[in-house]
Amino acid sequence: MSAAAKPPLRVLLCAPRGFCAGVVRAIDAVERALEIYGPPVYVRHEIVHNKYVVEGLKAKGAIFVEELSEIPATTTAPVIFSAHGVPKSVPAEAAALNFFAIDATCPLVTKVHREATLHNKRGREVVLIGHAGHPEVIGTMGQLPSGAVALVETAEQARVFTPRDPASLAYTTQTTLSIDDTAEIVAILQQRFPAMVSPHKEDICYATTNRQEAVKKVAGEVDAMIVVGAPNSSNSQRLREAAERQGCGLSVLLQRASEIDWEKFGAISTLAVTAGASAPEVLVEEIIDAFAERYAVKVETVHTVQEDVFFPLPRQLRPDIADTSANSAAE
Known part of the structure; x- marks a missing residue:
């Protein structure tokens, strides 16, 4: 034409x-691991939710798995956890298998994990606002014992949610939610449970x-x-x-x-x-x-706004530490 x-x-x-900074960090973590240790590098779950990115990393030697059981038990290759975060059981399983695990969880997701853990230690029931089945939600709920987290997905669910103790309640949220939907859900919960503890800083990233x-x-x-x-x-x-x-x-x-x-x-x-x-x-x-x-x-x-957020690579992949780790692996 x-x-x-x-x-x-x-x-x-x-x-x-x-x-975003968390995605850049996660992708860089896989690419840096490939540079230091060579292929293969195993990645549990898609490192980020983008087929183009995942296929590009596969072409460089990354192998994506859904569960650690899919990885050869004898491997000395790095095993990377995705940016979405994982339940506590996953690092524990990796340690039991003697895998060289590298956690590429976004630091802002880690913040939510720490909040939930702290609330639990203080005896509060945790309400997690998020979408059932999303890897981030699975990872956050998996930081605490079964039953310690109540998932609320919608305003309708917020209206009927019944806590164990309304006076001992806190909420956290998935980092990637609709601002408006989340604000509506939080407003409903706060009206119903005025004593509910809020995050010190907004969880939506x-x-x-x-x-x-x-x-x-x-x-x-x-x-x-x-x-x-x-x-x-x-x-x-x-x-x-x-x-x-x-x-x-x-x-x-x-x-x-x-x-x-x-x-x-x-x-x-x-x-x-x-x-x-x-x-x-x-x-x-x-x-x-x-x-x-x-x-x-x-x-x-x-x-609208200028972004200048930067997250450093996981500790094992930073140059001074990674060189030592690579030498140790070769010996």
Whole structure:
């Protein structure tokens, strides 16, 4: 299609978008382990929820498993836990098997684990606001004995939740939830249980918050919103929902440009694009390039906040310590 024949399309590119500090740290942990120890490096669960990232790491020598039992018992290769965190039973199992375990749990998820553990030690029942079955929720609930954590997923559940002792209650949340949904659930619980202890600092992470705020800023101005991310990525799904709530007529979650349903986008003149915290920028560029083949695209970046968060690598992978560990492994 010639440039003259292409219909105009204004693309608003949300900023911030894409990788957060926890995801960068987790991916870097796998790549650094591969550099130091060579392949294979075993990773329990997807290191982050993005197929493109996972396939790229597989090509470099990472082997992804769901359970430690899938790893050869005699291996001396590193075994990395994903950014989502794991139940306490997993590091214990790794230690029993004498695996060289490296924990790439996002520090902001670790913060939630510590909060839940502290509340439990102080005799409080812990309410965890989150989505059943999500790896982060499984990991957080797995920090405490069975029955010590009550999972609340919706406002409806918050209205009927019955604690063991309303005077001894605390809440934590999954880090990748909808800000608005979570605020509603918390408000209901606080009204019902005024003595409930809150986190010292919001559990929903900075990246989730910032990406949702960026989407809210532009969603009402555009005909369509594309969120680049995986279907099993909680923070990506929340971005799509946030756009819908702000009145965006078409809000879709896509992993790659090949998934674009061009019939849906035929009549648009404005499009917003963002990416979940585990989606690499190359996929954002791929989708914009696909639109540029059909439209006369003009891209504008819409900034909300500047992110400068950095998390250091897990201790075993930092240069001074990793060199010692690698030498020990070779001896």
